[in-house]
Amino acid sequence: MTYLNLGYSLLRDPQYNKGLAFTEKERDAHYLRGLLPPATSSQQLQEKKLMNSIRQYQVPLQKYMALTELQERNERLFYKLLIDNVEELLPIVYTPTVGEACQKFGSIFRRPQGLYISLKEKGKVLEVLKNWPERTVQVIVVTDGERILGLGDLGCQCLPITIDVGTNNKQLLEDEFYIGLRQKRTTGKEYADLLDEFMSAVKQNYGEKVIIQFEDFANHNAFHLLEKYRRTHLVFNDDIQAGTGIAELIALEISKKTKTPVEETRKKIWLVDSKGLIVSSRKDSLQQFKKPWAHEHEPIDNLLDAVKAIKPTVLIGSSGVGRTFTKEVIEAVSSFNEKPLILALSNPTSQSECTAEEAYTWSKGRAIFASGSPFDPVEYNGKVYVPGQSNNAYIFPGFGLGLVISGAIRVHDDMLLAASESLAGEVSEEYFEKGLDLSTIFQHQKDFCPYSC
Structure with a gap:
């Protein structure tokens, strides 16, 4: 026995x-x-059998569930499958399918894989962490579920460590299959105290060098948490350090390459938010993280007029608001650029600022296009264009590994810049010919107009 x-x-x-x-x-x-x-049966034969099985499913969510089931019973085969079939399977385990999985997580929930820390565990967070079976933990991804992809507040329906303080999503609160706390989101001191207890417990349980990645926190908490803990913990937030942080990294790169003060290179970058172009006259009403990008210009209340006035070389979308790069916007940016660079980075696909087909068609095949979610190749005027996927998923896993290997105890912007440069260096001339090169983004010295707030 x-x-x-x-x-x-x-x-x-x-x-x-x-x-x-x-x-x-x-x-x-x-x-x-x-x-x-x-x-x-060898691992290779098992892999072949599983791929044949997965390809039989017509619905992406069914493929997602099949892969989840595999991960629950055979991790090494799961990761081998991903490594060998990354182009085919990444859209299943990541955007866009993972968005639907998060929305329906309560209905498809089978077996807990992550760690849940709710308000019920306040005062006992260290005990909860000790319930996790692994004792050597080097990287932690944590979310409070308030801003999942471009889908908004999904409460407890995400992984791997979820800080559950409730949800303001009425549909979830009324869903009989919802797995989280059925209450409105807690804010203020109670929220801050729970996060503070979590951060202290993580360091106490796993040590000074454990990496904490803040994931999908709403902006009003994300910037505050990063600023609060970046000097005491090894933390980063790929959403805001690769969101409005895109603007800062571009400014830093131009400064580095041109030996120009970063205060000057920031003036080459313009941001548009829901109220229009971010300009100096709005400075008093702006959130703190937007103020460095408030330049001298007359107010403009919409993206199209901002593009016409600024005449940007590059258009970057990371707002989570779909279909903002309209036909008129893309035609405008194409009118004063031979090769306009259009990056529609918001996820999932439904929230993308424009599709690959729209970008290539409306620019008459001249755009260099990439998106956060994958799009199929596009044929236009007898030429096939292969859209690139410019997603921070290509940065932060390697970035986390680099932090572990280097033994760093704090994260600095120049580390993110180095990671970005390294990734851009992987883009070849072959890709450029297909219309998806991203390495040119740092070579432009004209104005940028990231639509990213």
Whole structure:
């Protein structure tokens, strides 16, 4: 009976289970005889079988659920599958399908994979962290679920560590399958105290060098939390440091390349928010993080007129508001650029500022286009254009790994800049010919107009 339990437990441990890939020798060593069919199957053959199975599903969410089930029983095969089929599977495990998965998470919830810290655990956060089975933790991704992708407040329906303080999403509060706290979001001191307890407990439990990535916090909390903890913890926020942070990184890169003070290079970058062009006359009413981008100009209340006035080389969208790069906007930016660079970065696909087809068609095939979510190749005037995917997913996993390897204890902007330069250096001339080069973004010395607030 002891032998049976040992083998049986191994087959249900996703970290170590190999399924039919266990060899004859391993089956004897780990008490697996009789617990598996007699045939052995290599990881490569298992991978082939699974891909054949996944491709039978017509609905992306079904593919997502199949991959989740695989991760729950055989982690090494799950990651091998992703590595070998990243182009096909990334849109399933990430945007756009992951957006639908988050929206329907309560309905498809099967087995907990992450860690949930709600207001019920206030005063006991350290105990909760100790319930996690892994003792050596180097990177933590944490969210409060208030701004998931471009979908808004999804409450408790996301991973891996969720700080559940309630949700203001009426649909979720009325959903019988919702898995989180059924209350309006807590704010103010109670919210701050819970986050402070979490941050202290993380450092106490995992040490000074544990990396904490703030994920999908709403702006009113995201900037405050990053500013509050960046001097005491190893933290970063890919949304705002790769959101309005895009503008700062571009300014830093131009400053570095031209030996010009960053205060001057910021003037080459213009931002538009829901109230229009960010200008000096609005400075008193602006949130703190927008103030460095308030330049001298007459007020303009819409993106089209701002584009016509500023005449930007590059148009960057990261606002989470779909279809803001209209036909008129793209025609305007194309009228004064031979190769307009159009980056529609908001996720998921439904929130993208424009589609690849729209960008190429409305620019008459001259645009260099990339988006946060993937789009299929586009044929225009007999030429096939392959849209690029410019997503911070290509930065922050490697960025986190770099922090772990380097032993850093704080995150600085020049680290993000180095990561961006390294990624841009991977883009080849072949990609440029297909209309999706991103390395040119730092070579332009004209004006930028990121629509990113």
